[in-house]
Amino acid sequence: MRTIKLGTSDLQVPVVAVGFWRLNRNTDVKTAEDFIKTAIENGANFFDHADIYGGGEAEKIFSEAIGMNDSIREKIMIQSKCGIVPGTSFDFSKKHILESVDGSLKRLNTDYLDVLLLHRPDTFMEPEEVCEAFDILKANGKVRNFGVSNENIWQMEYLRQNLNVPLVANQMQLSIAHCPMIQSGLNVNMFNDSAIERGSGIIEYCRLNKITIQAWSPFQYGFAKGTFIDNPDFPELNAKLSEMAEKYGVSKTTIVMSWILSHPAKIQPITGTLKKERMLECLKAADITLSREEWYAIYMSAGNILP
Numbered sequence: 528m529r530t531i532k533l534g535t536s537d538l539q540v541p542v543v544a545v546g547f548w549r550l551n552r553n554t555d556v557k558t559a560e561d562f563i564k565t566a567i568e569n570g571a572n573f574f575d576h577a578d579i580y581g582g583g584e585a586e587k588i589f590s591e592a593i594g595m596n597d598s599i600r601e602k603i604m605i606q607s608k609c610g611i612v613p614g615t616s617f618d619f620s621k622k623h624i625l626e627s628v629d630g631s632l633k634r635l636n637t638d639y640l641d642v643l644l645l646h647r648p649d650t651f652m653e654p655e656e657v658c659e660a661f662d663i664l665k666a667n668g669k670v671r672n673f674g675v676s677n678e679n680i681w682q683m684e685y686l687r688q689n690l691n692v693p694l695v696a697n698q699m700q701l702s703i704a705h706c707p708m709i710q711s712g713l714n715v716n717m718f719n720d721s722a723i724e725r726g727s728g729i730i731e732y733c734r735l736n737k738i739t740i741q742a743w744s745p746f747q748y749g750f751a752k753g754t755f756i757d758n759p760d761f762p763e764l765n766a767k768l769s770e771m772a773e774k775y776g777v778s779k780t781t782i783v784m785s786w787i788l789s790h791p792a793k794i795q796p797i798t799g800t801l802k803k804e805r806m807l808e809c810l811k812a813a814d815i816t817l818s819r820e821e822w823y824a825i826y827m828s829a830g831n832i833l834p
């Protein structure tokens with residue numbers, strides 16, 4: 528599996544990450560074990576978690592499924608997130624961050640996280656508290672690298688000015704059918720809706736500051752509305768994906784992932800499927816680079832516009 532460096536960290540990560548938002552007690556344990564082991568065998572050994580996934584159980588199910596021990600732990604990289612208190616608030620307080628990490632480590636049956644992300648911006652954030660929490664976690668070895676998720680450039684900049692550690696990643700929703708970060712950059716200073724600032728500059732800011740963008744929900748449109756693949760609301764997109772799939776001799780799933788991987792910003796998509804076969808189709812995308820013309824054609828087939 529092709530790898531990239533995660534931000535300024537010393538982690539060399541597979542270009543496609545595997546996420547566990549959808550892992551819960553309804554998932555068959557044997558299926559989960561097979562899925563995770565297949566991912567590792569195929570070089571997809573970077574796993575994305577959060578303290579709240581699967582109703583707070585995804586991390587535990589994951590570690591049980593693979594029978595976490597020292598020899599497995601050294602073969603994989605684990606990223607988790609904190610800062611969402613479901614249905615209540617977002618919480619970047621020192622207390623919450625430290626308690627959340629302890630909970631994740633216990634559920635994952637490990638001594639450390641390779642990466643910890645702040646999940647969604649908390650408007651009550653005091654950056655000094657985040658700094659204290661991160662310094663403690665770094666010093667006691669519980670977390671090796673830090674990042675954020677769903678943050679705009681000013682939120683990242685404000686944090687970075689107050690932290691003693693670098694931010695190595697910003698995890699953002701990004702797919703062909705949900706790409707305001709890209710649309711607004713392509714429609715600067717226009718009166719059309721795509722020009723509305725919904726994350727413009729994030730890609731350039733992250734490239735400038737060597738922060739890896741991770742793309743969540745690469746197959747979804749809207750906020751948890753479902754996939755656009757084989758969806759009758761996206762006829763042109765599906766026709767274009769089929770055309771490209773035929774050209775490259777792969778599935779539409781692989782082309783969707785390669786659309787993200789072919790962007791020069793070295794974005795790391797995170798797959799969310801729990802089906803082994805589909806995950807392997809996603810990994811195949813690491814071997815395909817779409818041309819500029821193909822990339823733009825797919826972008827426009829989803830209804831995204833150019834000025």
Ligand SMILES: NC(=O)c1ccc[n+]([C@@H]2O[C@H](COP(=O)([O-])OP(=O)(O)OC[C@H]3O[C@@H](n4cnc5c(N)ncnc54)[C@H](OP(=O)(O)O)[C@@H]3O)[C@@H](O)[C@H]2O)c1
Nearest residue numbers: 546547548575676743744745746747756797798799800801
């Ligand atoms: N930072 C954040 O705020 C945030 C938010 C959400 C998610 N995330 C992370 O991002 C990861 C990925 O998110 P996601 O699960 O929404 O990603 P996704 O890969 O876009 O979506 C996965 C879902 O789409 C279905 N799917 C995928 N490919 C398909 C295809 N070709 N045809 C039909 N259905 C298809 C899957 O069904 P099957 O299972 O049947 O394949 C699954 O239900 C999460 O696991 C989590 O780690 C982060």
